[in-house]
Amino acid sequence: MIQANNISLNYGGVSALKDISFQVERGEIFGLIGPDGAGKTTLFRILTTLLLADSGTAIVDGLDVVRDYKVIRTRVGYMPGRFSLYQDLTVEENLSFFATVFGTTIEENYHLIKDIYQQIEPFKNRRAGKLSGGMKQKLALSCALIHKPAVLFLDEPTTGVDPVSRKEFWEMLKRLKLQGITILVSTPYMDEASLCDRIAFIQKGKILTIDPPEKIIADFPYKVFAVEADNNYKILKQLRQSESVRSVFSFGDSLHVVFKDVSKIEKEQINAELKEIAPTIEDCFMALANN
Amino acid sequence: MENEQFNKNKEVLIVNSDLSIIKVNNLTKSFGNFTAVNAISFEVSKGEIFGFLGANGAGKTTAMRMLCGLSKPTSGRGTVAGFDIEKQPEQVKKNIGYMSQKFALYDDLKVWENLRLFGGIYGMKSDEIEDKTNLILHDLGFENERNTLVKSLPLGWKQKLAFSVSIFHEPKIVFLDEPTGGVDPAARRQFWELIYAAAESGITAFVTTHYMDEAEYCDRVSIMVDGKIVVLDTPKSLKTKFNAANMDEVFQQLARKAKRVEDG
Known part of the structure; x- marks a missing residue:
């Protein structure tokens, strides 16, 4: 059409x-x-x-x-x-x-x-x-x-x-x-x-x-991890500084983090619990807009 | 009787008076037979990010106009930044910032001229305006755009500039009326980081939005249905209370109960 x-x-x-x-x-x-x-x-x-x-x-x-x-x-x-x-x-x-x-x-x-x-x-x-x-x-x-x-x-x-x-x-x-x-x-x-x-x-x-x-x-090339903390903005700023983080963005009540290399996550740098989640279209959009 | 009730409530409110930037008690606005805002009461604290949610026509804009000193309440009382919204509307206006979706920037003025103009309107001194302009352009990474006409800035930049203009005179509170309407997800997030930074510096942000992920970014949210505030709590408590996975579900559950046909 x-x-x-x-x-x-x-x-x-x-x-x-x-x-x-x-x-x-x-x-x-x-x-x-x-x-x-x-x-x-x-x-x-x-x-x-x-x-x-x-x-x-x-x-x-x-x-x-x-x-x-x-x-x-x-x-x-x-x-x-x-x-x-x-x-x-x-x-x-x-x-x-x-x-x-x-x-x-x-x-x-x-x-x-x-x-x-x-x-x-x-x-x-x-x-x-x-x-x-x-x-x-x-x-x-x-x-x-x-x-x-x-x-x-x-x-x-x-x-x-x-x-x-x-x-x-x-x-x-x-x-x-x-x-x-x-x-x-x-x-x-x-x-x-x-x-x-x-x-x-x-x-x-x-x-x-x-x-x-x-x-x-399904084609999204990265693993996405969610972080939930009491002060997301503070954690967001910390994660931005971390060498191992490719990107971190607010997603509603949590942060979505993509690492440069999942095998090399420096746990001690991240004072919050990471949970792997399925990406959404918005994760795809953010990766695209960030490139 | 009504006065007595107010005085009684006032005693309770005074306890936190240093921290409350907005105090509203039974605020009501009627147009003829139509009660647009129906006896709303709430308080907002210093440095808080307060989400003011509701469906189109629930009464948000009418309530916000009263809080900004632009419209007189039919009944009820309210203070904003320590001033009575009915008796001292001019003082209210001087002590607040306001930004709407239709960014009130002058397209035909340069970036620095817009800042100069708004600083002047709010009675700031020239050297103060100059220092603040340098600081803001630096923080936004706009130094190269100082002499750019606002009309040639991309939408996302205009929006950031509009926000900076709205808090240029360092108000105690800034009212943001759907500041991110029609803005893409990346630009929205950058914008929210400005709100967070402002809140950290002690500016209270009073925000309306139709994006429910943004509702989650607020410290507390209220939801208006048919002119009344039906819930007011942290996003986390609301989700627990309504057994909802996110704020969109909370909103859908409440706003679907609206009886009044969307109006105005």
Whole structure:
């Protein structure tokens, strides 16, 4: 459903995207994961026909993003990272505006948005600019879906959304997937990354790996140890000083430590109990961002 | 009757008065028939990292605006940094730092100019501002960016700078409203190390976040549901109490009980 071939783009001498290639299958949830400034939003803009690449080609739903841009725009839904609905229109006006522009009605595709739109329907007469962060995201998704797109592009859709709403949001993405909608999503939340069918790690405009999350975890080359102590920050600073430590990061209530050489751990330097644990996607991300 | 109750509570509070940076008693804010914040009471100590959690619309922002002296409570009392939030809002504002997700930096000013501006606004003297600027740029490793326009800094750097600006005038407490929203895991961790360092130097951090791993980094957290604080404890005790593996599970258990439809 999405096919990117050797896409490159330079912004004033800086290479924003370098030779990006990947494919997304129909009904797949494909995650773009990478640090801020990695090029994720630029890639979204090229695939949604809003920006031209310097070189390379891209096909979305069988159509060329340059030649067939007008048709593509009727077949995709795009939720940009920055809120871009009409602040002065009400919730309902925004939704009906997008439905009308795409030649449909709210009633026709209501089933697609029902789960999420019901939550904001009590405020349908409120101006979009007056909604809270979580409600804005729900409205933006409803507007991106109202014309029943074949492909959905979601650029950090859950930023500013609380954990309960995030969970609901992802349950909904799974239902959309079951209806055959293809989803390309970026997120800074690693628990969401692990819910994707496949993810691409992107850094400095280059894709480093593309794999299912389970495979990325299985391929993680290091052993990860957890340390739990009363004063994690103090231990963190101590471990940073240790010669034998490759990396140490806070992970919730514990620290995750990777050693340079597991056979040469200097136990006396580490005043805390080490427990080997299975790595998570976030461990993989941190190792990547640290390199 | 209400006054009597407050005085009674005040006696209890005074015991720790040197260490309490925030004291809130039955703080309430209503908009018409809607009670956004419903009689919340708590204290936060000096140097503590306090996580102020809740679902979208639970009332966090409204409560925080009252604590920052930006909105008057409908009823109840509160002091922040020793000043009454209702009667001395200007004193409150001078003695706190504030940073939100929308970093209040001036994009068209250089890094040092932003620090100069905020230092000046808080009434710091020129030489003091200069010394502090050098110190901060050194600590952040930003010495080469002194003359860079803020708009050309990467997001993670802007965020660190915004935090440094918020504590530039050495407030007793800094309010951080979703400071890491939309930030990648590596940048979030670097940011939290700044919070830890600030707390070690005695600055109290009052933080809201939707990242539940960050909730674990707090000394204590409160969770608001429908305008009320339903729990307040250390992350460890909460996990034990709710028989949960992590703070996300605690949050899910509590926030799912919300009856009020998300609003504002």
